[in-house]
Amino acid sequence: MxxxxxxxxxxxxxxxxxxxxxxxxxxxxxxxxxxxxxxxxxxxxxxxxxxxxxxxxxxxxxxxxxxxxxxxxxxxxxxMEYETIEDKGLKLFERILEQKINQIDELMKEVAKLLSSFTNYTSMVSSPHIKKTKLKHLQLIPLDTRSVMLIIVTDANIVTNNVIRMDIPADYDTLNVLSNMLNESLKGLTIEEINLPLIQKLKVKMGIYGEIVSSILDAIDHTIQMKDTPEIYLSGTMNILNFPEFEDLVKAKQLFHTLEEKELLASLLAKVTTDGIKVTIGEENEIDEMKHCSIVTASYDIDGKTVGTIGVIGPTRMEYSKAVSVLSYISKNLDKLLRKIADG
Amino acid sequence: MxxxxxxxxxxxxxxxxxxxxxxxxxxxxxxxxxxxxxxxxxxxxxxxxxxxxxxxxxxxxxxxxxxxxxxxxxxxxxxMEYETIEDKGLKLFERILEQKINQIDELMKEVAKLLSSFTNYTSMVSSPHIKKTKLKHLQLIPLDTRSVMLIIVTDANIVTNNVIRMDIPADYDTLNVLSNMLNESLKGLTIEEINLPLIQKLKVKMGIYGEIVSSILDAIDHTIQMKDTPEIYLSGTMNILNFPEFEDLVKAKQLFHTLEEKELLASLLAKVTTDGIKVTIGEENEIDEMKHCSIVTASYDIDGKTVGTIGVIGPTRMEYSKAVSVLSYISKNLDKLLRKIADG
DNA sequence: AGTTAGCACTCGAGACAACAGAGTGCTAAC
DNA sequence: GTTAGCACTCTGTTGTCTCGAGTGCTAACT
CATH class of the missing domain: 1.10.10.10 (Winged helix-like DNA-binding domain superfamily/Winged helix DNA-binding domain)
Incomplete structure (x- = not known):
């Protein structure tokens, strides 16, 4: 041959x-x-x-x-020959920036929309994996005598919050002192570095506050665990119906069903650890319902660290060159957008 | 006749x-x-x-x-005769409560899922309209010398945040004092009561802090404006394909397209000001693409105040009795779930 | 040896007729 | 007012036919 x-x-x-x-x-x-x-x-x-x-x-x-x-x-x-989309891409990005977006989820939704409308495929965007981002600030806010809200701010101003139910009431000043102490110890660490051993050490160190610290630290750990699977944003799901290969409604329905399983998609996107672009064609897909599809994914960074993934899914008869070019461009420039919303 | x-x-x-x-x-x-x-x-x-x-x-x-x-x-x-679903419904609710949900958006997603899987129609859920909820706590967190994060916690622990870009740097203590003052003045008011005239009054009252207060108050107003349209959660979109009336792919695609216009849906759901259930059948719908559909909606409360809407959309050949019963049950019990996550 | 023209063959899509089945409206009888 | 009976209408299905696109093979050509 x-x-x-x-x-x-x-x-x-x-x-x-x-x-x-x-x-x-x-x-x-x-x-x-x-x-x-x-x-x-x-x-x-x-x-x-x-x-x-x-x-x-x-x-x-x-x-x-x-x-x-x-x-x-x-x-x-x-x-395959690649397309260059610098100029077109820039215009699209400008369009996003014009809108006053200052929440990370709004941005991710908008990116997904952009991706699907530009490629005419279904797009998937995973939000930055919080574990890879660095703690910027941590704050405890008393809600009532029994409950405290824990707010965690990380890179690109990703905010998570969680209500902690306290066994011992804690007053405003105590919580403030605690917030400060925790901030000093933890600021600048990535969230995945704030693990149980470290928390145990802190518990000992902050002996004076005893049990209050203990329950708060547990809550921090719990919050982090909870936020382990990133959010997945889909857009243009029904674009799939435009392709004759999905005229067979049964096939289309199966695929839609799979797309509604966010956990599945999350694990699929999580596999893109490799830098750069990954193309998975038809039978190469592990998920049965996707064996008639191709998936193109790309990872994106914050501060040079890979934190999330974007991708499109379409029929195996896909305009690969276009998909790859668009994804490559957006993934390379996404961190700029993220920084932009971080700066307000 | x-x-x-x-x-x-x-x-x-x-x-x-x-x-x-x-x-x-x-x-x-x-x-x-x-x-x-x-x-x-x-x-x-x-x-x-x-x-x-x-x-x-x-x-x-x-x-x-x-x-x-x-x-x-x-x-x-x-x-039509109504169904009673007390026992079935309770079990479903328990299932939701078993999962450890403590974010409002997770809850709304889960409710949407429940609604669609139980009725087999497409479900829509609008998150609580923040303007109707009461301010519980407000906190300013310094991020760096130039930017401050404003965090607003309201009823049912709905949290919103926004980065404020400061012209004058403000230190941690100043921000703390400001947070306290603002909390005292605003706590307990609904967000829509915190409007421009009131903010103007505060600006005068807090004269000492002058310009810092001014830009923060503007940011509060801005944040509130921004959060004006509630989030819409859809689930079971592709359930529509199960109905023979949408075998015609063109019709189905049109509908899908409409469903992706979240703003449209938001305005549609916002119209359900009436207490109780509203059924809109076929041609009664204002949106052309929905003239083959029926929509059943119900509003839900927090603290006795209507703050959001849930609904299902299906073919005019809909099991109205089931839809009405399910929606009625869930809307009546949703505030309990909301309170539950508020308490951590 | 590689290239091309020609031709028989295959298969699917579309057109068309025939037919069965479901359902109606009307009439006349009960 | 109700019902049985019957002619009529319309749809969906099935089977048959034809047309066209495309192939593979063979024989001739360069």
Missing amino acids: YLDERKIKILKAIIKDYILTGEPVGSRTISKKYELGVSSATIRNEMSDLEDWGFIIQPHTSAGRIPSDKGYRLYVDKL | YLDERKIKILKAIIKDYILTGEPVGSRTISKKYELGVSSATIRNEMSDLEDWGFIIQPHTSAGRIPSDKGYRLYVDKL
Whole structure:
């Protein structure tokens, strides 16, 4: 098996045409539309080879060929040309910045929207993983004699709060002193560094406040545990219905069902630890309902640390070049947006 | 036009059967399945009257009848029997409470999920309208020399935060004193009572702190304005695809598109000012894409004050009795859940 | 040896007719 | 006022046919 120049050209033509039209592409189409200087009969011979090697598939005897997952994989890895979207992208980003967004969740929603409207696929955005972000401030606020609200502010001003139910009442001043002490000890640490051993040490150190400290520290730990799975924002879910491959409602419904399982998506996005772009094509997906889909994901950073993931999901017949370009651009620039909302 | 006992019974039978099967119901079906003691010919005569008066419709000459919007309206207003769901409902609520939810948004999501999975329709839940809730605590936290985070805690421990960019640097102690003063003046007021005139008065009163107070008060006002449209949580969107009336993908897509316009839904839900349940059937809907749908909504309270809305959306062929019963039950009991998370 | 023209063959999509079934409206009898 | 009977209408399904796109193979060409 040797893929010479001409076979590559033919494969590329098939994939491009199929991505464009969604129809199986025949030898005559290629010889007419793409200038290869050979007749359809020659192309037929070459296609026969490409099929033997598993890069293309014939849905039925008298139809044209469509790319296989293996074909797409080769295309994505070696053949595809990337688009540059600097200028277009900038305009879109400006549009987001014009709106007065100053909550992280609003921003993530907006990014998801942007992503889906620009690619016409379904987009997924995971919010920054709080464990990887650094503690900026911690504050205890008394609500009534029995309950205290714990507020944690981290990088990019991500705010979490939790009500702590106290066994011993604590007054405003005590809580203030405690807030200060905790801030001094913990500020600048990433949330995942504030683990049980460290908390145990603090408990000993702050002996005077005894039990109050104890229950508060437990609550801190609890809050952190709770926020372990990041929020997932979806947008353009129904874009899927625009693709003929999901005309079969049963298939579409299955996929929708899967998309509603946020935990599943979270674990899927969490796997993107690698820097850069990851493309998962059809059968490569671990989730059965997604074996007809391709997923393109990219991770994004805060302060140079990977904290979250963005991605799109569409049919295997996806405009990979576009998806990759858009994701790459947005993931590279997302930290700027995050800093922007952090600065108010 | 006079609807005697028998016509009512026949209309009810048609509606019930159609809601159940989704198929036009014929005279023979009724005479067989529902014991009215008359033959199909008699029922045919009666049906002819009901059609003349607009309660039922014949899709084509040789088909059975289906209820019209007018028919459903009569059914909902006068004929329908309500279900009691006390026991079932309680179990579902317990299930929610078992999970450790202590954020309002988690709760609302969970309620939406519950609603959609229990009714099999698409559910909408609007989060408590912050303007109607009372201020419980307000806190200013210094982030760095130039920015301060404003945290507002209201009823049911709904927390909002916003970063304020300061022209004049303010130190920790100053902010603390300010927090205390503002708390004293504003605590217990509903957020909508904290309006510009009141803020102006405060500016004068706190003359000593001059410009710092001024920019903080502006930020408070800004934060409140920003949070004006409540969050909308949807669940079970794709349930719509289960109904044969949305087999036509174009119709379904239109509806999905409408459902993604959160602002539209927000304004739709905001209209439910009336206490109790509101049923909007087919053509009664103002939004074109929803003229094939029915919407059932109910408002819910915090501390006896209406603060939000829950609802379901489905085909006009909806199990109104179930929808109404479920919504009524949940809306009546939602404040208990809200209180529960408020108490930690 | 590689390329091309020609041709028989296959398969799917669409058009069309025939048919069965459900349901109605009307009439005449009870 | 109710019912049985019957002719009529409309839809959905099934089977048959044709058309067109596309292939694979063979034989001829460069």
